[in-house]
Amino acid sequence: MHEMSLVQGLLQQLRELASEHNTSRILKVTMVIGPLSGVVVDSFKFGFEVLTRQDELVQDAELEIVIPEVGYRCSACQNLQKTAGERPHQCAACGDTLLIAEEGNDLILQQVEME
């Protein structure tokens, strides 16, 4: 459940942004959660729900989550296979099984809508 501490970090960033932009209400937060980031989307949503309840700034904020596709590069033929689903077992082009994930590791605060 490291999602809870990640949401705490997010709220800290939101407070800084709010004071920078002189606002007292955040309406919407858009996060990009890479499928390989080790972050469980449901746990992140739960953490956001629980922790925003105690804070007027974000009490009514909507959380939008974008899950990007991950590219898997074949180590034999360099073919790039993109998927939002499970890790492919083999390369669609040559059948080799050594695929290396590119991106999909990050957890990004993309956009904030505020009053």
Added chain:
Amino acid sequence: MCDACGCQTHTHDHDHGHGHSQTHDDSVIVEINRSLFAANDAMARSNREHFDEERIVVLNLISSPGSGKTTLLEHTIDRIGSEIKIGVIEGDIETERDAERIRAKGVPAIQLTTGGACHLDASMIHRGFHQLQKEPGGNSIDLLVIENVGNLVCPATFDLGEHTRVVLVSVPEGPDKPAKYPKAFTSSQLFLITKTDLLPYFDFEVAEARKEALSLNPSLQVMDFSATTGEGFEVWLDYLRELVREEKGK
């Protein structure tokens, strides 16, 4: 700047150039595009620079509880403690027990208790390292081993500033851990299969565990041994000797 040592800590590198756009209802949309890992990653980079300046090799051990991290350390200290100066940072949710086991071997060790948190992060290591340096012998170590909180999930997400991340699976846990907990294996450089003296009693194929891990991370180095009987242990010790030699030669 860090108060304890004056080393560089880069925590204020965020960019203020957000794009702004106006929407209806007087609300403002601000583009941020900043990683939530950015603060931890910056601290981890600063830790790594600091370790390099001091010529210390740093390992981060990750595994489930009970896979033998502390026992591995005890046997490692027994075998090469006289040639390599080892220091240990222990991470646990509660108790000083692991640090006490290591100190009993005459090696500087400190315990970080996270009080419920499931992982260590880079700022805890920053503070922990300064604390370790104040322990007897803590100011002249060659190899720092960080024993993370026993958990194969959360620690995999946090860079501590280590040079090598080591994931352990013991024979009684079964060979399917790489498939079930991929992030620990894709983010590590070394995979240790421990307690191989128990292979006759468990349904564990070393070749299968190896294959599963390598299919996730083809560059992973894999070793299997029993720290208790010493079988296969020399390969691990040679690996540590080589890491320390390389770091000293940088």
